[in-house]
Amino acid sequence: MLWIRRQNETYIGPSLHFRTIAEILNDNGYSTSGISASPIVGSGTSMDKGFVYFDQTCGHVSINQRRSATDLNQQVFKWLDTYQSGQKPFFLYIHYMDPHNFYRPPPEFVVFGRQGYELVDDEINKKLNTISENFGVSGITDEILEKSGLSHADISRLIDLYDAEILCVDHYIGELFQKLKNRNLYDNTIIVMTADHGECFLEHNNIKHGGSLYKELINVPLIIRIPGLKGGKKIDRLVEQIDIVPTILEATRIDTKQQFSGTSFYCMMTGKGDCGDDQGMAEIPGRNIRTLMRGNSKLIVSPEEIELYNLSSDPGEKNNIKDQRPEMVDELQAALENLISRLKINQTEPVPANNKDLEMLKSLGYIK
Template identity: 25%
Template sequence: MARRRGKVLGTALCGVALAAALVWWRSSPAEPPSIVLVSIDTLRPDHLGCYGYSRNTSPALDRLAREGARFKTAVSSTSWTLPAHAALFTGLPDRVHGCGNEQRWLDRSRFTLAEALQQAGYHTAGFYSGPLLHRYFGLSQGFDSWTECTSYREQIDRMIREWRYDPRIEEQAFRDVTNPIVLAAVRAWIESAPRRPFFLFIHLWDVHHDYIPPPPYDALFREGTTARPGDGSREDLISRYDGEIRWTDATLAAIFEALDRRGLKDRSILLVTADHGEAFFEHGHHGHRFTLHDEEVRVPLLVRYPGRLPAGLCIEPPVSLIDIAPTLLDLAGLPPLPAALGRSLVPLLEAAGTSATWKERPAISEFRDHRQMLALRLERWKLIADLTSGTVQVYDLERDPGEHSPLGAADPSVPAAALAAHWERTVRQLDAAAARLPVPQTRDWTGLPEVHRRHLRSLGYLR
């Protein structure tokens, strides 16, 4: 197919003027590119060098950011693993994909990125290392292979077979050490990767609580802290969290190297993100799945695709996790997911983040758990509505990036009419999408392994 070349003027790098002009190569290779999508569980962007962190936690990710595009503000659909990954794969907000607290699986009627790529002839392979990505929860839809990299496979399989939740799984997951298992499995896969385009999904878990990096990463960021190892202080937790990030970054570097050795790195789209962040007592909590504040819902978003994306781009407008699947399909030259509410970020990338035609739209985060909450994130403003208590908080992120001083509706600086319009539009859009795509109340079990189906039949769940 012919190669077309386009040109776009850009000023980016977050305020620092980039080169006067960026040459945009719009290539249409004969074969669609392979795609590598990495989700690093619980990774806060502000703990990465490329997002301005002072500690050297992320040399490999910093390099990726230098060689590709970095989205300054990417926002997850929520603050916990399962619905966030469902949003990542479907391009749908939590309320519409329906996978979360009320229904703990992604229904088979939902169409995923992996299914779209599989239908387009891609070989699709997933590797995961946390319990909520088990095949049971439906995130493996569309993957030719879905490889478990935990060390408690037997227990989780038994739990599902016996139809009984075992809380010890969570403890096991927190303590689990999975980076070496993922690395070995992914390396072996890359070494025999098929020649045709592939979609490789990698979920890395070890940044997740309870932060037990191996030496030397456990002591790497202790210098200058007064915390004793394991004393549970904020300083101790953060130094160990940062150690996990550095270790995971080294794991990623080894994966990128394996791709490079086979000549696959430069021919593939590499995209790295996270499912949610992690709170370190900013609003009284440690962990996630408590609030929709930025420390819990902001995620990194880096994408590298040489030949198509210029290096060193920084994109300012807020974007959402639900935009990732549409963006990857667009970059690969494939049709969009028919029902996705996320939108392709390619126009924004093409315009180096400064597109006048890019219409600002709030990134939505939801909490559909013991509390019902909906947050709208704009470049400057953030609105968090607690639907359970009927309260609304508005934050001016320019003056209050930590979200500590909510402004009242009567505050003259609040653009109340504009926020109300965004709110109305968003709620209307969510309502319409949810009506179009109702979540079935009974589960379609056809994707389950036969052993599980036999057991469910014996319990009367299946005929």
């Protein structure tokens, strides 16, 4: 969602010269629609490229007063009610904003952890925002927490609220599935569910999102349903979000000459064909922080330090073993540099962000 390509220059949105999946599907006979509750996913950032219809009315509020999943579903259901069987096949992009700070789940979903916090939940949310505004989202110490009046018990409460928002979205996605079934659309619809990022709650002295590449931030759900393929299969191999578009195109049997940085993982679901290397990469270009995961090994490289973790014995990424495994550091660094070269990360020019965009990105926690 956010591109930072040159030092001191921030970009948001796809390159104007890069064809989106909506454009590709539109060219191949699909009716393309998008409905977004995000204030930065829409026409202002060219993220509506290729959509014949794009509704961002649920995103036209401040982040602290954002519309909930129930508001978004109302717009989605209105669109589904206009779709008639026998029309062109459709591609519908739905962008929920929950879970996201401020963490304000509906009361009926607050079923985790201790009770009795309800009267101070907003106050705790405000204190968390004060910390990010004054100190950023990384390197948050106990001293900073104390100065801000936020305790570890308060952090636990925020986790409870975050979990409640996840439960809330799960409920409304269930309602969406039922709506598809009621319209006799479910059985013939490919469904892809994922998230743009996780959230940090001091696992590595970070809060919110945007400041690190640890698993709590970059390991996100990816659930795919494809008609005709048996469900219930868990795939342990690494995939990236840049792999989703080529996977959808292969599943829909659309052949395009466009070159993608990602690779289809359709073979992992069918069990047929060569699925390539078991590795994945993520980055924060503006801070020159990158990670490469290969199998059970994870390398994080930044200007300040190098970190190496064995994800099998240390899934929480707490024990840096770079000094014990220098040969693995060298191997993964070489692979990372080769991957960066192949991806040509800086080749496209995304849409530059204006001052209004920057303020919105700050409120969402993507930049400082």
